[in-house]
Amino acid sequence: xxxxxxxxxxxxxxxxxxxxxxxxxxxxxxxxxxxxxxxxxxxxxxxxxxxxxxxxxxxxxxxxxxxxxxxxxxxxxxxxxxxxxxxxxxxxxxxxxxxxxxxxxxxxxxxxxxxxxxxxxxxxxxxxxxxxxxxxxxx
Amino acid sequence: xxxxxxxxxxxxxxxxxxxxxxxxxxxxxxxxxxxxxxxxxxxxxxxxxxxxxxxxxxxxxxxxxxxxxxxxxxxxxxxxxxxxxxxxxxxxxxxxxxxxxxxxxxxxxxxxxxxxxxxxxxxxxxxxxxxxxxxxxxxxxxxxxxxxxxxxxxxxxxxxxxxxxxxxxxxxxxxxxxxxxxxxxxxxxxxxxxxxxxxxxxxxxxxxxxxxxxxxxxxxxxxxxxxxxxxxxxxxxxxxxxxxxxxxxxxxxxxxxxxxxxxxxxxxxxxxxxxxxxxxxxxxxxxxxxxxxxxxxxxxxxxxxxxxxxxxxxxxxxxxxxxxxxxxxxxxxxxxxxxxxxxxxxxxxxxxxxxxxxxxxxxxxxxxxxxxxxxxxxxxxxxxxx
Numbered sequence: 001x002x003x004x005x006x007x008x009x010x011x012x013x014x015x016x017x018x019x020x021x022x023x024x025x026x027x028x029x030x031x032x033x034x035x036x037x038x039x040x041x042x043x044x045x046x047x048x049x050x051x052x053x054x055x056x057x058x059x060x061x062x063x064x065x066x067x068x069x070x071x072x073x074x075x076x077x078x079x080x081x082x083x084x085x086x087x088x089x090x091x092x093x094x095x096x097x098x099x100x101x102x103x104x105x106x107x108x109x110x111x112x113x114x115x116x117x118x119x120x121x122x123x124x125x126x127x128x129x130x131x132x133x134x135x136x137x138x139x
Numbered sequence: 140x141x142x143x144x145x146x147x148x149x150x151x152x153x154x155x156x157x158x159x160x161x162x163x164x165x166x167x168x169x170x171x172x173x174x175x176x177x178x179x180x181x182x183x184x185x186x187x188x189x190x191x192x193x194x195x196x197x198x199x200x201x202x203x204x205x206x207x208x209x210x211x212x213x214x215x216x217x218x219x220x221x222x223x224x225x226x227x228x229x230x231x232x233x234x235x236x237x238x239x240x241x242x243x244x245x246x247x248x249x250x251x252x253x254x255x256x257x258x259x260x261x262x263x264x265x266x267x268x269x270x271x272x273x274x275x276x277x278x279x280x281x282x283x284x285x286x287x288x289x290x291x292x293x294x295x296x297x298x299x300x301x302x303x304x305x306x307x308x309x310x311x312x313x314x315x316x317x318x319x320x321x322x323x324x325x326x327x328x329x330x331x332x333x334x335x336x337x338x339x340x341x342x343x344x345x346x347x348x349x350x351x352x353x354x355x356x357x358x359x360x361x362x363x364x365x366x367x368x369x370x371x372x373x374x375x376x377x378x379x380x381x382x383x384x385x386x387x388x389x390x391x392x393x394x395x396x397x398x399x400x401x402x403x404x405x406x407x408x409x410x411x412x413x414x415x416x417x418x419x420x421x422x423x424x425x426x427x428x429x430x431x432x433x434x435x436x437x438x439x440x441x442x443x444x445x446x447x448x449x450x451x452x453x454x455x456x457x458x459x460x461x462x463x464x465x466x467x468x469x470x471x472x473x474x475x476x477x478x479x480x481x482x483x484x485x486x487x488x489x490x491x492x493x494x495x496x497x498x499x500x501x502x503x504x505x506x507x508x509x510x511x512x513x514x515x516x517x518x519x520x521x522x523x524x525x
Contacts, residue, residue, distance in 0.1 A: 005274050005275075005276075006269075006273050006274060007274075008269055008270040008274060009269055010266055010269065010270075011270065012266045012270065015266075015270055040386055041267060041270070041271050041384065041386070047387075066286075066290065066391070067286040067287070067289045067290040067293070067391060068286070068289060069282065069285035069286060069289060069337050069338055069339070070335075070337065070338035071276050071282065071337050072335040072336060072337060072338065073336060073337075074276065075276065075278040075279050075282055076273060076276070076278050079273070079276050079278075081276060084338075085276060087275060087276055087277060087282055087285070087286070087337070088275075089286050089385065089386065089391075096386070097386045098271065098386055099271060099272050099275055099277055099385070099386060100275050101275045101276065109338055109339070113293075114289065114290060114293035115293070131274060131275075
């Protein structure tokens, strides 16, 4: 399959469990072992209590579409996903928000609503890189 | 105990100017735009370059590079780079440095070859966008600020027609500014039907991309009286940052950085959010100024856009906003923050001709860095009353 997106570069050490999890079709999120805060993106200290004791939990992969846009052009030579495409901010049921794409829906602002339920779908790009994309829930 | 109000009115803006030209300038390097702007602003102040002993700049060139290019050896430098509002924040840093005698004449310099990219180093992704953003098509500002905009529409029912009114109002001001790049009148319909870039934005919802420089000169109030032009007092100042990645912003429809910077500036100046006759806001997108009015407490949540819709912001309106024509129609290099300061100073001096705001005493400058990530606020006045 043609690689239609820029690959992550660098993949940082603190994010390794995230990228490793995706290869096994698991969306892993960092979680503070001290205060229980589940956060995004991976860091070596908890952004809520600053404790440097971070574990990982598997997300259920469900959430809501917090906000979105429709891309009518590519802004990066390496991003070759056909236009129009949906840029998405997803609020996961575990709390944190992440950026992704909403797929398997018509890229029409009349058909896409903020706060609609969404679920993760995994898209393998290379042996090292699988991405968490999202689609309308229960599709 | 330190008192914020001790810094109020201790220093003045005494010189402002842009580069010799603005627009598409493939024959000028970014560094040349800095040098043009600084030499012009120092001349505007009636000072000599050898008087300058503090250099403040943000972006790709360090203050040392600017000093060297100008042929001066500063004894105070600041290169705080938190996005386009950095220059607004630096007015505050310069006031503090001047007050304590760390320098006597401060220059804040901006130069950016935003359109032609002459003498610009290529941008590199850092670890965070490279792993969590660019993979999905996110990148330039419109792909991020649209998320803020769409969430605001969802929560408050704001419409594309309302955002378009911001572009229409700002263009009316541009028509009165000889230095503005785009002066032809536009309608709400024009904005809605322009080329779609990333929904909810057409190209007319997004700022220009230009090559230009701008500079601001400050000195202590006692010395300001001897400069060439009427001094503009820095009565209040504030700064703040909240996030860089948009996923870390608590509420997409409200800028905490803007609120923090505004509260501090208003408290120092001893003014309330409604005490201004003129406002300059950082308009990289049509939705920016309304959300800034809300975050500053000038408008109620969800109602900032009414200032534009009801004509208060326009020429002849009760609260003129972005009287230079803004980033939307006058110029926008990439880090726009120096230009609203220049316009506010000119308005307070009474130099603005057809676009002059009458009987102006107090002006507000507020700008963002990144996507409402950082903010700077200034309360400027043409007298030293408090």
